Amino acid sequence: MKARPYSFFGNTPGASLSPDYNDPKLLNALDNFIKALGKRYDGDPRIAFITVGLIGFWGEWHTWPMDGSTQETSLLKARPDPTEEIWMPSDANQLRILKDFDAAFNTTRLLVRYPMVKPGSQDAAPGLRIPYLSTTLNIGYHDDSFAYETMYGKDWYFMGKMEWSGALNKWMTEPVGGELRPEIQLGIWLDSPRSDTEDFSTTVDGTHASWLIAHAIFISSTMKAGSAVYDRALAGARRLGYEFYVSSIKLSDISVSDPFQVDLHLQNMGVAPFYYNWQVQLGVLNKSNKLVSTWDTPWRLDQILPSTADRSKPYLSWNYTNPKHGLQSGSYTLVMRVVNPLENGKVLKFANATQDQNLNGWLTLGSFIVK
Secondary structure (H helix, E strand, O other): OOEEEOOHHHOOEOOEEEEOOOOHHHHHHHHHHHHHHHHHHOOOOOOOEEEOOOOOHHHOOOOOOOEOEOOOOOOOOOOEOOOOOEOOOOHHHHHHHHHHHHHHOOOOEEEEOOOOOOOOOOOOEOOEOOOOHHHHOOOEEEEEEEOOOOOOOOOOOHHHHHHHOOOOOHHHOOOEEEEEOHHHOOHHHOOOOOOOOOOHHHHHHHHOOOOOEOOHHHHOOOOOOOOHHHHHHHHHHHOOOOOEEEEEEEEOOEOOOOOEEEEEEEEEOOOOOOOOOOOEEEEEEOOOOOEEEEEEOOOOHHHOOOHHHOOOOOOEEEEEEEOOOOOOOEEEEEEEEEOOOOOOOOOOOOOOOOEOOOOOOOEEEEEEEEO
């Protein structure tokens, strides 16, 4: 199989090689690997997200500058050039690999670096929006230059590509993540952040990001708990993803023969959905705060969009009825929790002051009497 040495990005010629991604043997190996990977890890509760690598430098689905274009200068934009080599796989083979991933993973969420594979011979570009074929797959996206080349600056910035490739609303069903640009992972949180960074909150709101890599935060001596830099980084992390808040509840007293019923209004005050349909349970506590009943609900946690996504529907209504509750006469407290499928995994907590009030891991919703 042909392998090309390269020295881009500080790599060493001879030690750093880029394969021929169109080689049939390599493609068959990738097909088999992806299938085996999905068989082993799809639905594994230890894994929240998988970034689709394998292709391009760093597995980021690009081989720039070997992309078939002239090099951009301060006076000249890059443009297609048939004399320049393209090291990426063909569009057909890119789609083949992405479809492999989509077929292999039906539960665990996937993300790729950009919307990939233009339709036919048409090129999308600023002002010419053409949905790329990857947008039809169950795959989200990750911006690995987050808060540096994210918003609508240059043609190659993440959100620009998302817009003209038809993926702006993909976050509603598939996750967006990425990595804070390594050079800015500390500097963005300083009293006077670097001048070449984008506003972190703006990039989170614009991308609807759920997670970010920022390894420097965990190895720097400046990141000490209680410091201003630490507090700002922690606040930034808390802006990511979902924030669930029960804004109202209707809960009435009943008799032993009446059906039990509760109605909730739930709001997502964050920027993104929670992308897994974890089981939502209701629990009933007696006067001693002992759990005496647990009921599984049909509620879909993964369908709660942020309140700002549709201002005509600022909340989601959840209703539950149990005609045979089996509760005896007495006073009770209703609680709710989301079941993490990972044994001893972190508790998903609601943004209500009554979280953990009566029972650790459960949100207290209110009291009622069975007569």
